[in-house]
Amino acid sequence: MNATSEICSACKRREVFFHRPCSGQRLCKKCFVESIEAKVRATIAKYDMLSFNERVAVAVSGGKDSVSLLHILAKMERARSKASFTAVTVDEGINDYRGEALEIAAAECRKLCVPHHVVSFKRLFGFTLDDIVKRKRQIGDCKLTACAYCGILRRRALNVAAREVGADKIATAHTLDDEAQTILMNIFRGDLGRLAKEKPVTDEVHPKLVRKIKPFCEIPEKESALYAYLKKVKFQASPCPYASEALRNDFRSMLNRMEEKHSGTMFTVFNSLERLRPALKEVGENRHFEECVECGEPSSGGLCKVCELLKQVR
């Protein structure tokens, strides 16, 4: 370290590696890694995400955020956390993409000694995502993007996978960026129902619907990526071939530009929803779930969205 290098504001010993603009912290590599792990533990405690003896299915796609989350939760388990973890991966059936992610997810689980369970669209629904997109395009139905179909089916697949491993909760690696994007997307759509259900811990609305927790909801995506890099976590870097179609990309670009100019924007969006929560209570409570007349899974209407989509495809 040379005489002019700046010293970490936490340990006061090592050289600064990262500047956190919204808090003013200047951290060395070690203190940065520890700050992320401490933040995740604090988020879990703040929102009361885990209870004693709970089994948690960790959604691991093979991307940087989900593999980093798995590393942190596995470390917590080794330190005698009150919960136990199983990784679950959804294979949507995306050619030249998901295969690599599955291998990475399996290898990281072996390394961390975490059990790993895979569910595929093909097994659950009879079609891969590629099949569905192809069929939709053949019949000239381009109303929704591949990501919209993927979202509907992946939510179901994850819920089924969690039940198959006997999980009480599903932990997803949604970052602060994801949360801020989702909040704005719902506001732009005027979808108050979805805005109300957007929570760090989802409500218990149906016995077949496993509750979700988001331990990374206060971690910016940039910091999650840096954590993965410093911890030498293996993850899939190549993007999904359908990713460019996602509406979310526009919100991501807009929020990134705002964050660049006005540091703390994403936290403000996230915290605004937390403050609005009491006003949205009534909207959230009016959500009603019954069972789909066709598949018996939770649905807000007679036929669930999954069965509706599969009917069109068939």
Ligand code: SF4
């Ligand atoms: Fe699914 Fe879209 Fe994500 Fe690809 S980018 S995995 S299609 S949601």
Ligand code: ZN
């Ligand atoms: Zn159904």
